[in-house]
Amino acid sequence: MKLKRMYSYLKADIDLIEKELKAATESESRLLEEASQHLLQAGGKRIRPVFVLLAAKFGDYNIQVIKQVAVALELIHMASLVHDDVIDDSELRRGQPTIKAKWDNKIAMYAGDYIFARSLEYITKIENPTAHKILSSTIVEVCIGEIEQIKDKYRFDQHYRDYLRRIKRKTALLIAVSCQLGAIAAGASANIHKKLFEFGYYVGLSYQITDDILDFTSTEKELGKPAGDDLLQGNITLPALFAMRTPAVKCVIEQVHEKTTKEEMTHIIKLIKETGAIEKSHQISQRYLQKALLALQTLPDRREKKSLIDIANYIGKRKY
Amino acid sequence: MKLKRMYSYLKADIDLIEKELKAATESESRLLEEASQHLLQAGGKRIRPVFVLLAAKFGDYNIQVIKQVAVALELIHMASLVHDDVIDDSELRRGQPTIKAKWDNKIAMYAGDYIFARSLEYITKIENPTAHKILSSTIVEVCIGEIEQIKDKYRFDQHYRDYLRRIKRKTALLIAVSCQLGAIAAGASANIHKKLFEFGYYVGLSYQITDDILDFTSTEKELGKPAGDDLLQGNITLPALFAMRTPAVKCVIEQVHEKTTKEEMTHIIKLIKETGAIEKSHQISQRYLQKALLALQTLPDRREKKSLIDIANYIGKRKY
Numbered sequence: 018m019k020l021k022r023m024y025s026y027l028k029a030d031i032d033l034i035e036k037e038l039k040a041a042t043e044s045e046s047r048l049l050e051e052a053s054q055h056l057l058q059a060g061g062k063r064i065r066p067v068f069v070l071l072a073a074k075f076g077d078y079n080i081q082v083i084k085q086v087a088v089a090l091e092l093i094h095m096a097s098l099v100h101d102d103v104i105d106d107s108e109l110r111r112g113q114p115t116i117k118a119k120w121d122n123k124i125a126m127y128a129g130d131y132i133f134a135r136s137l138e139y140i141t142k143i144e145n146p147t148a149h150k151i152l153s154s155t156i157v158e159v160c161i162g163e164i165e166q167i168k169d170k171y172r173f174d175q176h177y178r179d180y181l182r183r184i185k186r187k188t189a190l191l192i193a194v195s196c197q198l199g200a201i202a203a204g205a206s207a208n209i210h211k212k213l214f215e216f217g218y219y220v221g222l223s224y225q226i227t228d229d230i231l232d233f234t235s236t237e238k239e240l241g242k243p244a245g246d247d248l249l250q251g252n253i254t255l256p257a258l259f260a261m262r263t264p265a266v267k268c269v270i271e272q273v274h275e276k277t278t279k280e281e282m283t284h285i286i287k288l289i290k291e292t293g294a295i296e297k298s299h300q301i302s303q304r305y306l307q308k309a310l311l312a313l314q315t316l317p318d319r320r321e322k323k324s325l326i327d328i329a330n331y332i333g334k335r336k337y
Numbered sequence: 338m339k340l341k342r343m344y345s346y347l348k349a350d351i352d353l354i355e356k357e358l359k360a361a362t363e364s365e366s367r368l369l370e371e372a373s374q375h376l377l378q379a380g381g382k383r384i385r386p387v388f389v390l391l392a393a394k395f396g397d398y399n400i401q402v403i404k405q406v407a408v409a410l411e412l413i414h415m416a417s418l419v420h421d422d423v424i425d426d427s428e429l430r431r432g433q434p435t436i437k438a439k440w441d442n443k444i445a446m447y448a449g450d451y452i453f454a455r456s457l458e459y460i461t462k463i464e465n466p467t468a469h470k471i472l473s474s475t476i477v478e479v480c481i482g483e484i485e486q487i488k489d490k491y492r493f494d495q496h497y498r499d500y501l502r503r504i505k506r507k508t509a510l511l512i513a514v515s516c517q518l519g520a521i522a523a524g525a526s527a528n529i530h531k532k533l534f535e536f537g538y539y540v541g542l543s544y545q546i547t548d549d550i551l552d553f554t555s556t557e558k559e560l561g562k563p564a565g566d567d568l569l570q571g572n573i574t575l576p577a578l579f580a581m582r583t584p585a586v587k588c589v590i591e592q593v594h595e596k597t598t599k600e601e602m603t604h605i606i607k608l609i610k611e612t613g614a615i616e617k618s619h620q621i622s623q624r625y626l627q628k629a630l631l632a633l634q635t636l637p638d639r640r641e642k643k644s645l646i647d648i649a650n651y652i653g654k655r656k657y
Contacts, residue, residue, distance in 0.1 A: 027379065046481045048488055098451065104443050123424050123487060126446050131480040133450075137457065137473035146464035153457035160451040161366045167443060169369055 020062065023327040027070050030080050034066045037088045041135050052116045052128040053131045056095055059113040059261065063092040066184035067328070068192060069199035072213045074321040076203025084200045085142040089152070090195045094134030097159060097191075099129035104167060105250045135321075148198050162186025170251035172263065173271045180255055182220070184229075190220030212312050216325065218300035219309035224332045226302035230295055231335075233286050245282040248273055255301065259294035266292055306333045340382065344648040346640065350400050354386050357408045359498075361455050372448040374434045376415055379433040385410040388512060389519035389646070392533045394641040395555035396523025406522045409472070413454030417479060417511075419449035424487060425570045432561035468518050469506045475514045482506025490571035493581065493591045500575055501542070501653050508540030532632050536645065539629035544652045546638075548621035550615055551655075553606050565602040568593055573581040575621065579614035586612055626653040 042053035068089035073083040101107070102115040103125045109115065117125035133156075140152050167181055169175055195219035199208035230245045232240065233256050240246070247254050247268070261267040267287050273285065284304075289295070309329050316322050345353075355553035362373035386407035393403040421427070422435040423445050429435065437445035453476075460472050486503055489495055520530035552560065552567045553576050560566070567574050568590070581587040586608050593605065609615070629649050636642050 032534065045486050046488075049481060049484050057443060075552060100446060122442065124484070125430060127480060127484045127487065130449075130453075131477070131484065133453075134473065134480045136476055139468075141466060141473045144466035146461060146466055146469070149466070149469045150458075150461040150655050155462045156454040157451070157458055160447060160454045161364060161369065164447045164451065166370050167447065168366075240496070265585060326349040337491040 018280075020328065020331055022068060022322045023331065024071060025145075025322075026047070028066070029085070030070055031063065031066065032281045033080065034063070034084055034087050034091070035147055038091060041088055041092060041139060044131070046131075048120075048124065049128060051129050052120060052124060052200070053095075053117060053132055056099060056110075056128075056132075057063070058114060059111040061095075061111065063091060065195040066330075067193060068217060068325075069202075071321045071324055071328075072196040072199030072210070072217075073203035073314065074319070075200055075209050075213065076205030078203055078268040082143055082202055083199060086148070086198050086324075089136045089139035089292055090198070092132050092139065092193065093152075093156065093159075094191060096129045096133035096136060097163070098164070099125050099132065103129075105252075107242070107246075107250075109242045139214075142200055145202060148201055151194060151198060151201070155190050158186050160192055165251065169253065171253075171274070172251075173205070173253065173267075175253055175258070177255075177258060180253065180258055182221060184225040185218075188225040188228075189218050192221035192224065193217035209316065212316055216309050218307045219312065220329050220332060223302045223305040223309060223329070226255055226298055226305070227332060227335060230256055230298050230302070233289060234295060243279060243282070243285050249275070249277055249282060251275075253270045255298040256289055256294040258264035259297045260289040263292045303333060306330070340648065340651055342393060342645045343651065344387060344641075350390055350404070351386065353400065353402055354383070354390075354407050354411070355375065357404055358411060359577060361408055361412060361459060362432065362452065363421040364451070366451075368440075368444065369448060369451050372440060372444060373415075373452055374578060375433070376419065376430075376436060376448075376452075379431040381411075381415075381431065383411060383415055385512060385515040385649075388515040388537060388645075389522075390528070390646075391641045391644055392516040392525075392537075393523035394639070395520055395529050395636065396525030398523055400611035401523055403519060405459050406468070406518050408606070409456045409459035410511065412452050412459065413476065413479075414470075414511060415450045416456065417483070419445050419452065420483070423449075424483070425572075427454055427562070427566075427570075427619030428469070429562045455488060463522055465522060469519070469522055474509050478506050478510055485571065489573065491573075491594070492571075493525065493573065493587075495573055497575075497578060498560070500578055504542060504545040505538075508548075509538045511543065512541035513537035529636065534634055535632035536629050536649075539625045539632065540649050540652060543622045543629060543649070545624040546575055546618055546625070547652060547655060550576055550618050550622070551608060554615060560571075563599060563602070565606050568605070569595070569597055569602060573596075575618040576609055576614040579617045580609040580612040583612045623653060626650070 023299050038057055042057055044050040069087040069090055070083060099116050102110060103117050103122050107115050108118045116128050140149060164185055169179060171179055193214045196213035200213045232244060235244060237243050248257055257270055261270055269285055270289060306329055313325055358377055362377055387409040390403060399510050417495055419436050422430060423437050423442050423499040428438045438447050460469060474479060484504055489499060513534045516533035517530050520533050534535055553565060555561050555564060566578055581590055589605055626649055633642055633645055
C-alpha cells in the first residue's frame with residue numbers, strides 16, 4: 018500500500034496544509050520567498066504534518082487550529098534541512114539543487130533562519146503556552162544534536178550510544194513532538210499525548226535508522242544523491258558502526274575522507290554489506306518499530322490508530 | 338554621566354541577568370558552551386535587558402518573571418550578531434575574535450541557531466501567548482531585514498527609505514519590543530506598553546544612526562574594528578548615502594569593494610566628512626531622539642521615566 022493511501026481520508030486537510038506552507042513561505046523579500054519555495058517545491062513526505070493531524074484526531078479535532086501546529090512542525094524540519102545542507106556541503110536534496118548550491122551558504126543561513134522564525138510565528142497562533150514551551154525546548158535539543166553531529170564527523174571511534182543520541186535529537190524528538198503537540202493542541206488527555214510522544218519517538222528512531230541503511234543500499238537515482246554520501250560526509254551511521262566491528266573493514270572505513278572517490282565508495286559499500294551490518298541495523302530498526310507499536314496499544318481503537326500502525330510498518334519496510 | 342549610573346538602582350537585577358545569561362549559555366555540548374560564552378564574555382551594553390527592566394517598572398515588577406524576558410531579548414540580539422558576523426566576514430567584535438573567526442562559519446551558524454533557540458526557551462517561561470506571538474513576529478521581521486541587507490550590499494543606488502527600512506528591522510524593532518514586552522510581562526496597560534514600544538522604536542533608529550556615524554568618526558581602538566568597516570563590507574549607511582549627494586564623492590564611494598585598502602578608506606572617510614554628511618546624519622538621529630522623548634510624555638512621572646530620558650539623551654551624544 019502506498020503511504021498516502023494510509024490516511025487518504027485526510028486528503029483535504031493535507032492539501033490545505035500544503036497551501037498554508039506555500040503561504041507561510043511567501044515574503045516581502047523576493048529572495049527569501051524564492052529560496053524557501055524552491056525547497057518547498059522539491060517536495061518531501063510531509064510526514065510530520067501527517068503525524069500532527071493523526072494525533073489530533075485523538076482529541077477535539079479542529080483543522081483551523083491543528084493546521085498551525087502542522088505547518089510549524091514542517092517548517093522547523095525544513096529550516097533544519099537548509100542548515101544541514103550548509104554543514105554537509107550538500108549539492109542535492111530530493112534530486113534538486115539545495116539552497117546553498119543554487120544560491121550560497123550565506124543565503125542558506127538566513128533562509129534557514131527565516132523559515133525557522135516563520136515556524137515560531139505559526140506555533141504562536143495557537144494560544145497554548147505549553148505547546149510553545151515544548152517546541153522551544155525541542156529546538157534547543159535539535160541544535161545541540163546538530164553541533165554534536167559536526168563534532169562527531171569522521172570520528173571513527175564513536176559508540177553506538179553516540180549515534181543513538183544524535184538520531185534522537187536529529188529526528189526522533191521532532192517526530193515525537195509532532196505527535197505530542199497534535200494531541201495537546203486538540204486537548205487530548207495526558208495519557209494519550211504521552212503515548213503518542215512515545216510512539217513518535219520510536220518511529221523516529223526506526224525511521225532514521227532505515228534512512229541510514231538506505232544511504233548504503235539505494236541507487237543514486239532513488240536517493241537523489243550518490244550512495245554512501247553519509248559516510249563520505251563523515252557522518253558515521255549505524256551500518257558503518259556495525260561494519261567496523263570487523264577489523265579489516267574498520268581499517269578501510271577509517272580511511273574515508275572528503276575526497277574518497279565514487280569507485281572507492283562502491284567498494285567500501287560492498288565490504289560493509291558483506292559484514293552483515295545492514296541486516297543488523299535493520300534488526301535494530303525493527304526493534305524500535307515494535308516499541309512504537311506497543312506504545313499505541315492502550316489508545317482507543319479508531320481509524321487513525323490503524324493509520325499510525327500502517328505508517329509505522331511502512332517505515333520499517335520502505336525502500337527509499 | 339556614565340550609562341550605568343542612569344539606572345544604578347537596578348544594579349542587583351542587572352547582575353542577576355548577567356548570571357542568567359551565563360546559565361542560559363551553558364550546554365551539554367562543550368563546543369556550544371565555549372562559543373556562546375566567548376561571545377557573552379566579550380561584553381556589550383546589555384541595553385535590551387535594561388529597557389526590559391525599566392519598562393517593566395511601569396507595571397507590576399517581578400524580577401523573577403521579568404528576567405526571563407530580559408534574557409530572551411539579549412539572547413536574540415546575541416544570536417543575530419553571530420550570524421551577522423558570518424555574513425559580514427567579521428573577524429572582530431568588541432575587540433575580540435568573532436565565533437566565525439575563532440572557530441569557523443559552520444560552528445557560528447549552529448551556535449547562532451542554538452542561542453536563538455535558547456532565547457525562545459526563555460520567553461516561553463513566561464506563560465503569556467501574546468508575548469510569544471510578538472516576539473516570533475519580530476524575529477521574522479529581523480530575518481527579512483538581514484536578508485535584505487545582503488541584497489543591498491554594494492548597491493550604491495539605494496534610497497534613504499531602503500536604509501531606514503533596514504535599520505528598522507535590524508535594530509529599532511528589537512529595542513521597541515524590549516520595551517513593549519517588559520511592560521506587557523509586568524501587566525502594564527495597553528496605552529503604556531504602546532508608548533514604550535514607540536519610545537524604543539525611535540530610540541532604536543536614533544541609536545543605529547549614531548552607530549553608523551561612529552563607524553566613520555571613531556578610531557580603530559574605540560570601535561574594536563577598522564573605521565569605515567561598514568562601507569568596506571558594502572553596508573551603505575546614512576552618512577554614505579548623504580555623502581553620495583555630492584557627485585564627485587559618489588563616484589569615489591561607488592568604487593569601494595572588498596579589497597579597498599585602509600589608506601584608500603581613510604581618504605574616502607575624509608571626503609565623506611567634508612560633505613557635511615556626518616552633521617546631516619546627526620540631525621536625523623536627533624530628530625528620532627526627539628520623537629522618542631515625545632512618546633514618553635504621557636507616561637507617569639517616576640524614576641524609571643527619568644532613566645529612559647537619560648539613556649535616550651546619552652544615545653544621542655555617545656562617542657562610541
